[in-house]
Amino acid sequence: xxxxxxxxxxxxxxxxxxxxxxxxxxxxxxxxxxxxxxxxxxxxxxxxxxxxxxxxxxxxxxxxxxxxxxxxxxxxxxxxxxxxxxxxxxxxxxxxxxxxxxxxxxxxxxxxxxxxxxxxxxxxxxxxxxxxxxxxxxxxxxxxxxxxxxxxxxxxxxxxxxxxxxxxxxxxxxxxxxxxxxxxxxxxxxxxxxxxxxxxxxxxxxxxxxxxxxxxxxxxxxxxxxxxxxxxxxxxxxxxxxxxxxxxxxxxxxxxxxxxxxxxxxxxxxxxxxxxxxxxxxxxxxxxxxxxxxxxxxxxxxxxxxxxxxxxxxxxxxxxxxxxxxxxxxxxxxxxxxxxxxxxxxxxxxxxxxxxxxxxxxxxxxxxxxxxxxxxxxxxxxxxxxxxxxxx
Numbered sequence: 214x215x216x217x218x219x220x221x222x223x224x225x226x227x228x229x230x231x232x233x234x235x236x237x238x239x240x241x242x243x244x245x246x247x248x249x250x251x252x253x254x255x256x257x258x259x260x261x262x263x264x265x266x267x268x269x270x271x272x273x274x275x276x277x278x279x280x281x282x283x284x285x286x287x288x289x290x291x292x293x294x295x296x297x298x299x300x301x302x303x304x305x306x307x308x309x310x311x312x313x314x315x316x317x318x319x320x321x322x323x324x325x326x327x328x329x330x331x332x333x334x335x336x337x338x339x340x341x342x343x344x345x346x347x348x349x350x351x352x353x354x355x356x357x358x359x360x361x362x363x364x365x366x367x368x369x370x371x372x373x374x375x376x377x378x379x380x381x382x383x384x385x386x387x388x389x390x391x392x393x394x395x396x397x398x399x400x401x402x403x404x405x406x407x408x409x410x411x412x413x414x415x416x417x418x419x420x421x422x423x424x425x426x427x428x429x430x431x432x433x434x435x436x437x438x439x440x441x442x443x444x445x446x447x448x449x450x451x452x453x454x455x456x457x458x459x460x461x462x463x464x465x466x467x468x469x470x471x472x473x474x475x476x477x478x479x480x481x482x483x484x485x486x487x488x489x490x491x492x493x494x495x496x497x498x499x500x501x502x503x504x505x506x507x508x509x510x511x512x513x514x515x516x517x518x519x520x521x522x523x524x525x526x527x528x529x530x531x532x533x534x535x536x537x538x539x540x541x542x543x544x545x546x547x548x549x550x551x552x553x554x555x556x557x558x559x560x561x562x563x564x565x566x567x568x569x570x571x572x573x574x575x576x577x578x579x580x581x582x583x584x585x586x587x588x589x590x591x592x593x594x595x596x597x598x599x600x601x602x603x604x605x
Contacts, residue, residue, distance in 0.1 A: 233528075235512030235536040240430040240504050241422035243286055244295040244333040244359075245415070246314055246324060247279025247340075255322045257295045257330040263287045270298060273403055282339035282415030285399060288443045289419025290426065295330045299323050314341060315349045324353055332507065334359055334500075335421060337414040342366040344383040351385045358503045360496075361387075362421075363483070364412035365394035365464075370448070372455035379462050379483075388484040388493035393417050393465045395449035397441065397475065408445050413467060416441050420477055421500075431501045431545045433480035433585035435465070437473055444475040451478075460587070461487050465496075480585050498582040501545065509533060509578060521569045526559045529576055533557045537578070547581040555580045 250271030316323020369375040401409035465479025493499040548554035558577040
């Protein structure tokens with residue numbers, strides 16, 4: 214209410230800013246499924262360190278990949294995870310594995326136990342390479358706006374067999390997943406630090422988390438600085454030519470470089486094969502899009518049941534534009550100016566009268582993603598002949 218104006222002078226009235234800030238959602242909360250020594254079955258348990266895992270699930274077990282993957286996640290920079298313990302497959306056959314890991318949605322068994330979990334961003338099924346399980350898991354990730362880190366088949370012991378595997382039907386051709394080759398050898402605490410063959414998904418999930426924290430979800434989790442903590446060696450050596458060929462097929466290679474140790478040397482999704490020409494060819498582009506979808510979905514919930522007209526549309530443009538501009542200033546997009554980096558449109562063109570009649574408001578958000586420089590070309594030219602100005 215305006216103050217009563219009783220005498221001439223200057224009056225101060227505070228006005229609400231009208232800007233509803235949009236908070237970005239976390240980008241690297243991982244979900245792990247597997248078998249463990251003990252713990253609740255088919256119930257998601259939130260953990261924030263490996264000590265939480267030891268307390269809830271009993272720690273490492275030689276024949277269970279879950280514990281080793283969770284350990285590697287926290288060693289490499291992970292901070293928060295959900296763990297679901299599934300029952301042992303009855304006979305370890307394909308149908309039994311699928312029943313244990315995917316389960317049934319009405320009963321919230323297996324993967325669907327994560328329906329009870331708060332939103333997660335990364336999904337890991339350590340050591341699971343069953344084609345049907347992977348396909349259903351990736352479909353679930355698409356539904357939950359999450360991204361899956363897939364382990365290479367253990368039988369793919371060298372580059373040629375990995376190439377055959379990715380060209381077959383065992384791996385889902387999805388831009389919501391990425392596969393990493395080869396498996397790693399990590400220090401096994403149960404054997405006084407002796408090398409143990411371990412699937413790489415937990416290590417890579419931790420690398421994602423570390424990269425997100427240091428640089429942002431738009432930075433490719435790969436390169437010379439993408440070191441793999443706790444990895445003693447790799448199960449296979451990948452040459453330059455093999456890495457180039459696998460990269461073109463959408464396989465992300467783990468490699469060892471002198472003075473650097475083991476690093477991640479690839480950032481493509483499983484739809485990253487060159488002939489697909491997918492706009493989500495790269496891991497950081499897909500993950501940034503998922504981050505935007507989740508953040509904007511949550512950040513615009515206030516608009517429900519507001520009068521669907523220009524004042525609402527202007528408010529949405531203001532709020533979403535402020536959020537996108539903040540990301541632009543952090544270096545998330547291409548372009549030297551905001552108009553080159555992103556667009557936000559919400560008006561009578563995006564929301565027709567028919568949409569208004571049906572209670573729908575449409576927001577168009579576009580962005581120019583950063584893409585990793587996979588190929589660094591250095592051109593060296595030698596000048597021939599005498600130097601200019603040289604006396605004979």
